[in-house]
Amino acid sequence: MIKKTYEEINEKIKKGTAVVVTAEEVIDIAAEQGIRKATEKIDVVTTGTFGIMCSSGAFLNFWHTKPKIKMTHVWLNDVAAYGGIAAVDAYIGAAEVAEGDPCNNNHPGHFRYGGGHVIEDLIAGKEIRLRADAYGTDCYPLRKLEKTITINDLRDAFMFNPRNSYQNYNVGVNCSDKTIYTYMGILKPHCANAHYSSAGQLSPLINDPYYKTIGIGTRIFLGGGEGYVAWPGTQHAPNDPRSEKGIPLGGAGTLSVIGDMKQMNSRYVRGVSITGYGVSLMVGIGVPIPILDEEILEYTTIKDEDIFAPICDYGILYPAGEKCDIGSVSYAELKTGEIEFQGKKIRTAPLSSYTMAQEIAATLKDWINQSKFLLGQPSQLLPTDEKRGGVNNG
């Protein structure tokens, strides 16, 4: 039995001798050399994902003003941020639509600008119009503020996303008889197309299905900078049914992540407009998996053909809150661009970028190879049993 520790792997990373491969590369290495040899050789497997993650946002601090203000309402480029926290702190959510947007009054709405775009623009160093009002207090007398800022004018800017990086995800189809505009894209009637949203074999939580290495304090690639897993994400559901290989057959695990926006690169954080649905944010995340033993390495060798996603009807069942799972399909099949469903061939398309996921896994690999990025040992692993609640499942 091979055993490695975080300390040993970090020592190798510091010396530049750690062997790092991506979650794609490990598949062939393990097939050629076997699990034991591959475990001996490989120290870290890097993963990556890049897709729309609505449950994202950022805490911003604007510095105190002269005279001081306790902001009640805050807008950035006319997108409302939440000001119900301390004086010059605010939280901007990715899914907040710009004020005055007609939304779906003329369906399907375009949703041209929102919180996700503000976050991208901040990271890109663009100028943002800040507006705030306040009711005024003895200690914070200023009642109105309006100025142009960039990220450099902010005291603090950190992204804090309550739910990112779903372990697995639904494949969207539309069983109704009209075109629908969803967060899974434009779905044509009578199941004429199917959209999926996962990096499959490259996806972080797919490669560590029982969270044996990922937990609070795991250092990650977040939006082009260094971030951390902060907590299990909202709706983290480890008890979802799993395949024989332990891979969840539905969404299952999620991550709550945090990271300094001033380090980030807008290539990996993109504001998006989803026709008929709203605004959101595409986030790039990469998680390194330390190869502590053979079991952990074996999990990272998972292939698209062994990962199955539920096909869900977004036309009738999903919106009604009914059980919407009406089929199952592997990512290997989805990636061909065509699947057979209910006796007919239908076109498939991804909503998450596989090439960006590859780029993120490769970038994280480079960082580790260049000794720029050390592994963070989690202080508590993600829960594997929801019933026990919280993170205290140890």
Added chain:
Amino acid sequence: MANITKSVFVKFSPEVVDMPVVYRLVKDFRLIPNIIKADINPQNQGYLVMTLSGEEDDYCRGVDYLKEKGLEVEALVDRITWDEKTCTQCGACTAVCPSSALSIKRPQMNVEFDGGKCIVCNMCIQACPVGAVKLDI
């Protein structure tokens, strides 16, 4: 002479909007037009998007005729832009594109655009979350 099919964008000024140019293309130049989209109002300017099939020589003479008559003719592909740098290579446009002008190259999984196949249905413009496809007509 080889048979060709090309997609063109034709712009009418108010002076030439009454001219039955499609008829002339059929009768005088033996071209087969397939109109994809048109917005032409009397006494007003307008545009016509169509594919033209026929012998290359006839196609060139037909286009010259349109230009002589004061119409602007451009290859449609010049009017549609897919900005590779803005594109995140997600692929959300590819299953809704009816003509496979936008497709995914496999196994690399990157998005490719072939303007020659585009039929200007605008589905990609609705489907693209980052506005990487733009149509200027």
